[in-house]
Amino acid sequence: MLDYVIETNNLSKIYSKNKVVDSVSMHVERGKIYGLLGKNGAGKTTTMCMLLNLTYPSSGDIYLFGKNPKKNSDGIYSKIGSIIETPGFYENLTAYENLKIIAKIRGNYDSFHINSVLKMVNLENAKSKKYKDFSLGMKQRLGIAAAIMHSPELLILDEPINGLDPFGIKEIRTLLKRLAHEFGITILISSHILSEIENIADVIGFMDEGVLIEEISKEDLHSRLNKFVEFEVSDIDLAVNIFRELELKENEDFTVCGNEICLYTHLQLRDKFNELFVKAGIDVRKVNLCEENLEEFFTRFVSNN
Amino acid sequence: MLTFIEMEFLKLKRSKIFLLSIIGAILPPLLMFIAVTAFDEGQTFQMLFENVNMYMSAMFAVLLFAIIISYLFGREYNEHTLKTMLTIPISRGKFLMSKYIMFLVWIVILTVVTMLSATLFGFIAGLEGFTMELFAGSFAQLLYANVLLFLTFSPFVFVSLFITNMVPAMVGGAGLSLVNLMIYGQNWAPFVPWVCPYLIASGEIAEYTTSIMVSYGVILATFVIGLAISYIYFTKKDVQI
Numbered sequence: 001m002l003d004y005v006i007e008t009n010n011l012s013k014i015y016s017k018n019k020v021v022d023s024v025s026m027h028v029e030r031g032k033i034y035g036l037l038g039k040n041g042a043g044k045t046t047t048m049c050m051l052l053n054l055t056y057p058s059s060g061d062i063y064l065f066g067k068n069p070k071k072n073s074d075g076i077y078s079k080i081g082s083i084i085e086t087p088g089f090y091e092n093l094t095a096y097e098n099l100k101i102i103a104k105i106r107g108n109y110d111s112f113h114i115n116s117v118l119k120m121v122n123l124e125n126a127k128s129k130k131y132k133d134f135s136l137g138m139k140q141r142l143g144i145a146a147a148i149m150h151s152p153e154l155l156i157l158d159e160p161i162n163g164l165d166p167f168g169i170k171e172i173r174t175l176l177k178r179l180a181h182e183f184g185i186t187i188l189i190s191s192h193i194l195s196e197i198e199n200i201a202d203v204i205g206f207m208d209e210g211v212l213i214e215e216i217s218k219e220d221l222h223s224r225l226n227k228f229v230e231f232e233v234s235d236i237d238l239a240v241n242i243f244r245e246l247e248l249k250e251n252e253d254f255t256v257c258g259n260e261i262c263l264y265t266h267l268q269l270r271d272k273f274n275e276l277f278v279k280a281g282i283d284v285r286k287v288n289l290c291e292e293n294l295e296e297f298f299t300r301f302v303s304n305n
Numbered sequence: 306m307l308t309f310i311e312m313e314f315l316k317l318k319r320s321k322i323f324l325l326s327i328i329g330a331i332l333p334p335l336l337m338f339i340a341v342t343a344f345d346e347g348q349t350f351q352m353l354f355e356n357v358n359m360y361m362s363a364m365f366a367v368l369l370f371a372i373i374i375s376y377l378f379g380r381e382y383n384e385h386t387l388k389t390m391l392t393i394p395i396s397r398g399k400f401l402m403s404k405y406i407m408f409l410v411w412i413v414i415l416t417v418v419t420m421l422s423a424t425l426f427g428f429i430a431g432l433e434g435f436t437m438e439l440f441a442g443s444f445a446q447l448l449y450a451n452v453l454l455f456l457t458f459s460p461f462v463f464v465s466l467f468i469t470n471m472v473p474a475m476v477g478g479a480g481l482s483l484v485n486l487m488i489y490g491q492n493w494a495p496f497v498p499w500v501c502p503y504l505i506a507s508g509e510i511a512e513y514t515t516s517i518m519v520s521y522g523v524i525l526a527t528f529v530i531g532l533a534i535s536y537i538y539f540t541k542k543d544v545q546i
Contacts (some may be wrong), residue, residue, distance in 0.1 A: 054392065
């Protein structure tokens with residue numbers, strides 16, 4: 001039996017008459033990075049807020065570490081670190097003082113530990129700087145520091161890379177992967193940046209209009225990505241005519257874009273097609289076997305569902 | 306709970322509002338000092354303390370406390386720290402109570418500041434009649450009035466949770482100060498929660514036909530109702546992200 005750190009059954013949230021989260025049944029396995037992918041307004045933040053008890057569900061059940069958090073909230077939530085959207089800290093206080101407040105209330109204040117966490121997120125030189133003077137990227141880093149400071153077993157991170165520069169994104173990505181794979185921390189991370197989720201997640205949950213459409217492991221995802229062959233040719237009209245003579249249908253079996261033809265069916269015959277083009281006097285400049293990227297898959301997946 | 310209070314103090318570090326509230330607590334003694342020196346009013350410490358206590362707890366404290374309570378609760382929403390605090394985790398009830406207790410501690414500090422500054426201004430103005438007994442009695446009276454006033458501020462907790470910026474609190478506080486001014490001396494003053502703390506503490510309640518217990522009842526009812534609606538609202542409402 002799989003060990004789920006997060007499990008929800010038909011979790012829903014209705015604001016007025018608007019169902020922003022609709023019967024979400026989510027399964028996050030221990031030690032995995034689960035990427036929640038969806039457009040803005042898909043219901044990712046609301047789902048995370050319900051998991052963190054910041055928002056109350058209209059219906060459905062939540063199980064964290066296999067337990068109902070309503071019955072043992074302190075024991076469960078103390079094992080969770082989180083960031084929901086832009087982190088919130090006291091603007092008149094420094095990075096160190098903000099973390100001190102959190103650590104003191106948690107009952108595990110240790111000055112050395114706070115300094116080492118600040119170092120981990122590259123804020124050691126800004127520990128005495130007031131939060132109001134932080135850049136957005138620094139705020140995100142401090143949020144991550146606060147989330148991991150108490151060595152949680154589960155991290156719930158809502159758009160944690162917002163505002164980070166490419167170097168910052170890479171550092172945080174490496175840090176999260178390390179936390180998951182070396183320390184066994186389970187991570188639920190949401191983003192609307194598809195490449196980021198593709199980079200980091202072991203399992204991806206696709207969300208749209210409040211519905212969790214499907215949960216797919218990265219291995220399954222790659223087997224489900226559409227593959228196609230891309231021909232770059234000197235005479236596109238002639239190449240299209242050859243395909244038509246072979247009874248291949250435009251926009252179904254192949255598409256045309258500039259000097260390129262993308263073939264979606266009969267991929268195993270690509271060498272034969274290449275031969276036919278050459279025999280017809282067409283210069284074939286490029287033949288690529290391509291795989292649909294996550295963005296294309298997501299667009300197709302959401303529109304199909 | 307002590308850790309919570311300690312952390313509430315840390316949250317006030319470099320905070321302008323704390324300094325402003327201290328200046329606010331000095332304002333009634335300062336005005337009385339000006340009145341004494343410029344208009345030759347109140348030539349003794351007793352008169353100075355009586356006037357300071359009246360203007361502070363019956364009028365100015367209402368506005369000052371409204372601003373403080375609004376800041377204490379509202380900043381958690383405005384600086385988006387509520388989601389950080391509640392996911393530590395802290396129970397919502399404990400969070401609410403720690404803030405309300407911090408409000409009491411803040412009031413006690415302001416009471417001390419008011420009395421000390423009144424004494425200082427009295428000496429600068431060359432007033433006569435200062436005794437430790439008078440000081441202690443006046444301090445006890447102001448502290449008692451302010452603590453009773455603290456109890457009547459629980460509805461403001463709800464207002465601060467419901468409308469998180471400080472403008473409604475400032476308008477409400479200023480409005481209540483004016484209402485207090487209009488009601489003070491009227492027959493039904495002992496029934497108004499924000500007037501009776503001063504009437505009880507100063508002993509002026511004896512001049513009214515209404516029993517002192519009625520005024521205590523009004524204060525207690527305001528406290529319980531305000532706290533109950535604040536607690537229900539805060540624990541049942543989703544945190545706005």
